[in-house]
Amino acid sequence: MENAEFRKQAHLIVDWIADYLADPSIYPVKSKAKPGEIISNLPDFPPEIEESMDQIFEDFNKLIIPGITHWQSPNFYAYFPANSSYPSVLAEMLTAALGTQCMKWETSPAAAELEECVVNWMKKMTGIPENFHGVIQDSASSATLVAILSAREKSSHFSINDQGFNSQNFRVYCSSEAHSSVEKAVKIAGIGKNNLVKIPVDNEFRLLPEKLIEAIETDLKNNLKPLCVIAALGTTSSTAIDPLKSIASICERYKIWLHVDAAYAGSALILPEYRWMIEGIEQIDSIVFNPHKWLFTNFDCSLYFVKDLPALLNTFSILPEYLRTSNQGKVNDYCDWGIPLGRRFRALKLWFVIRNFGTSGLQKKIRHHIKLANEFMSWILEDGRFEIMAPLTLNLICFRYNPGNMSEEKLNELNENLLFRINIKGKIYLSHTKLNGKYTLRIVIGQTSVEKKHIEKSWRNILECLAEYENIQ
Ligand SMILES: *Cc1c(COP(=O)(O)O)cnc(C)c1O
Numbered sequence: 318m319e320n321a322e323f324r325k326q327a328h329l330i331v332d333w334i335a336d337y338l339a340d341p342s343i344y345p346v347k348s349k350a351k352p353g354e355i356i357s358n359l360p361d362f363p364p365e366i367e368e369s370m371d372q373i374f375e376d377f378n379k380l381i382i383p384g385i386t387h388w389q390s391p392n393f394y395a396y397f398p399a400n401s402s403y404p405s406v407l408a409e410m411l412t413a414a415l416g417t418q419c420m421k422w423e424t425s426p427a428a429a430e431l432e433e434c435v436v437n438w439m440k441k442m443t444g445i446p447e448n449f450h451g452v453i454q455d456s457a458s459s460a461t462l463v464a465i466l467s468a469r470e471k472s473s474h475f476s477i478n479d480q481g482f483n484s485q486n487f488r489v490y491c492s493s494e495a496h497s498s499v500e501k502a503v504k505i506a507g508i509g510k511n512n513l514v515k516i517p518v519d520n521e522f523r524l525l526p527e528k529l530i531e532a533i534e535t536d537l538k539n540n541l542k543p544l545c546v547i548a549a550l551g552t553t554s555s556t557a558i559d560p561l562k563s564i565a566s567i568c569e570r571y572k573i574w575l576h577v578d579a580a581y582a583g584s585a586l587i588l589p590e591y592r593w594m595i596e597g598i599e600q601i602d603s604i605v606f607n608p609h610k611w612l613f614t615n616f617d618c619s620l621y622f623v624k625d626l627p628a629l630l631n632t633f634s635i636l637p638e639y640l641r642t643s644n645q646g647k648v649n650d651y652c653d654w655g656i657p658l659g660r661r662f663r664a665l666k667l668w669f670v671i672r673n674f675g676t677s678g679l680q681k682k683i684r685h686h687i688k689l690a691n692e693f694m695s696w697i698l699e700d701g702r703f704e705i706m707a708p709l710t711l712n713l714i715c716f717r718y719n720p721g722n723m724s725e726e727k728l729n730e731l732n733e734n735l736l737f738r739i740n741i742k743g744k745i746y747l748s749h750t751k752l753n754g755k756y757t758l759r760i761v762i763g764q765t766s767v768e769k770k771h772i773e774k775s776w777r778n779i780l781e782c783l784a785e786y787e788n789i790q
Contacts, residue, residue, distance in 0.1 A: 318370070326370045334406065341390040342771075345743025348386045355384040386746070391764050391771040395748035397553070397581045397713075398763040401615035404673035408666035409615060419660045421640065422648035429649050432664035435671065439608075439620055442676055443586035446599055449622040450629070452654040453663045457580035458498035460605035460621040461547065463629070463655050465489065465506045468545040468574030468602070470632040471625065478632065482507050487544040488536045490514045492524035492559060494552040496578060508544070521708050522557035522752065524548065526564055533571055545574040548601075550594050551582025554750040554757075555707035555715050558582065562597035569600050577604040583620070584611035585687075585711055587680055611686075611763050612679065614670045618663045621655070629654060682765070686712045690762045693772050700780075706757045713761045715752060718783060729756040731786075738782045745775045 358380050388399050419428035436451025454460045470478055473485060487508045491499045493515040503513045516528045533543050546568050548559040561577065568575040583606020585591040598604070603623040608614040623629050634653035652658045674682070690712035697703045697716050706715040717732045733756050736749050747760050762772060
């Protein structure tokens with residue numbers, strides 16, 4: 318492709334993007350593609366000769382878009398959002414154009430120093446103390462793995478990195494509601510899934526500190542070594558907030574690494590009225606949260622903050638001759654702050670977002686989402702036929718249809734069918750979880766462009782699906 322052609326195509330694509338983001342709700346929010354349907358329309362062999370952008374782009378519209386689930390649609394309420402915004406998309410265009418590989422300071426000094434700047438800004442915005450060191454990772458899963466590996470190395474005096482495992486009998490603790498990434502990290506870190514202790518929760522799905530103490534005491538009696546606790550600020554099923562202060566003092570007493578998984582809820586820390594969630598933060602060792610979930614910075618962008626920087630660097634830094642630079646030790650070489658060597662320039666989009674919204678603009682949006690969620694919950698309660706399954710802590714409402722006089726089994730079946738009906742229509746997209754074995758519908762109101770008119774329509778849609786379902790019963 319020649320530069321003139323690139324310019325022409327880039328303008329066309331920008332126009333497409335602007336149209337798309339103006340109203341992604343013209344598409345069915347959840348793709349209706351069947352397994353294998355998309356690939357069956359793609360050629361088995363790559364093209365031998367060049368194809369024009371016009372052809373390629375036509376196929377993008379014809380073959381790819383039908384298999385896309387529209388995460389930027391205001392009708393997307395499933396999982397947790399991976400929301401985005403105009404400044405973020407603009408920055409990603411520049412990131413792609415620069416195509417820098419930001420492994421070391423020298424490979425793009427501005428990328429490293431902008432990263433340092435934005436993670437420091439984020440500390441001020443969220444109340445994470447100044448003595449923490451921040452870095453951008455690809456995902457919360459990686460960040461939690463980084464935390465567990467750092468804890469493992471610090472605890473073993475950095476010997477496992479050198480010699481491998483030698484029956485250290487490590488134990489890791491999290492609540493029974495913690496995210497699956499904890500189990501994955503424990504497996505990868507060589508600790509073993511059987512050494513992940515799931516601590517029971519209270520009736521609001523928060524870790525019970527006294528049960529944590531019990532588990533630690535039992536393990537100590539059995540000559541097992543408590544290594545790390547992962548506290549959840551905002552569980553994935555119901556955004557339950559573990560009691561950080563109590564957990565932190567337990568970890569301090571037993572000298573256990575405390576990592577905080579605030580992947581979703583961390584964005585709400587920019588609101589002073591939610592800072593209570595991190596009471597006790599001075600005593601923790603590390604925390605992760607994802608601006609790519611609820612801070613309008615498109616996937617991927619995950620912030621990891623750690624107190625003991627030497628422990629992090631001693632765990633991950635590795636220096637073959639071909640990576641040696643003259644600035645060694647004087648600058649931040651972020652490849653030593655995590656798992657991959659190669660790193661995207663993720664700081665740019667966060668910088669664009671923070672500047673273009675301003676802190677107050679970001680706060681306004683998050684508060685707006687929380688307000689909409691409270692309104693939505695009030696409609697569910699007013700209706701009388703539904704049950705709220707977990708406290709509303711932020712903007713995730715857990716609910717189910719429960720007209721009374723039905724067995725739990727029947728209720729599970731009914732709500733599963735109801736969700737299927739809602740999603741197959743393609744007007745809105747919700748997801749589910751199980752809380753205490755009960756099938757629960759989850760609606761998260763956190764899309765960048767979601768407004769009251771969208772949630773009103775969504776509520777009507779849910780009621781219509783319910784009426785249809787009851788009619789055929
Ligand atoms: C989404 C989520 C994760 C995983 O995040 P990734 O960035 O996709 O790895 C971990 N923990 C919690 C609580 C989450 O909600």
